[in-house]
Amino acid sequence: MRIVLMDESHVAAIAELEKLCFHDPWSEKSIATELSSKLSLWLVAMEDDTLVGYVGSQSVLGESDMMNIAVHPEHRCKGIAKALVTTLVAELAARGNHSLMLEVRPSNAPAIALYEKMGFSQVGRRPNYYRNPKEDALILRKEWHI
Numbered sequence: 001m002r003i004v005l006m007d008e009s010h011v012a013a014i015a016e017l018e019k020l021c022f023h024d025p026w027s028e029k030s031i032a033t034e035l036s037s038k039l040s041l042w043l044v045a046m047e048d049d050t051l052v053g054y055v056g057s058q059s060v061l062g063e064s065d066m067m068n069i070a071v072h073p074e075h076r077c078k079g080i081a082k083a084l085v086t087t088l089v090a091e092l093a094a095r096g097n098h099s100l101m102l103e104v105r106p107s108n109a110p111a112i113a114l115y116e117k118m119g120f121s122q123v124g125r126r127p128n129y130y131r132n133p134k135e136d137a138l139i140l141r142k143e144w145h146i
Contacts, residue, residue, distance in 0.1 A: 001080065003087045006042035006054065008035060013051040014044070021070040023132035031056075034067075041095070043087055045071070045080050055084040057092065057100070064092050066102035081111075085118060093144055103137035105130060115140050 006014070011032045018025035034040040034056060041064075045053040053071035057064045066088070071080045089100060103126060104111050120140040129137035 001045055001047050001052070001078075001083070003043050003045050003083060006035065006044050006056075008032070010044045010051055010054070011035070014042075014054050017051065017054065017070050017072060018068070020073065022068075026068065041088070041091060043084055043091070045084055047075070053080045053084055055081075055088050057088060059092065059095070059097050062096060062098045064097045064100045066100055069102075081114060082118065085114075089142065089144065098145070099141060099143040101139060101141045103129060103139055105135050106138055107135060112138070112140075115142075118142065 011028055014031050015026070015028035018031070034042055037058070039058040039060060040056065041059065042054060042056040044051050051072075052075040053069070055069040056067040058067060059065075066085075069081060069084060071084075092100060100120075101123075102115070102120070104115065106112075120142045122138050123141045124139035126137040126139060128134055
């Protein structure tokens with residue numbers, strides 16, 4: 001597996017993975033607009049020519065927000081999500097950022113466990129953040145020194 005910067009050739013596969021993994025998926029058009037945003041950094045995990053996962057972020061004034069992360073169900077539990085987040089943090093740090101925040105469903109125990117192992121801690125909660133199904137979001141944050 002290799003992790004590379006997202007480019008135009010990955011957009012359709014990311015949109016398909018969004019549909020597979022989320023109740024409210026981002027559209028192909030929304031994903032494509034991230035390519036032209038100076039605030040965005042999206043990475044994809046590739047096995048040969050197959051996109052198996054991705055992570056997207058936006059950064060402002062040294063602080064970053066993880067927009068989405070997904071790994072194809074057939075490729076989960078192989079360390080892909082951890083590799084994506086680890087690479088994202090390294091890339092963000094190299095670009096001068098010092099923190100990463102994300103929202104996660106309280107019911108997503110595997111994701112929460114991964115984030116905690118990676119040094120994220122809960123800093124808040126957003127009531128009724130998710131719609132389908134309706135659920136709060138835990139706000140997690142990781143900081144590092146550059």
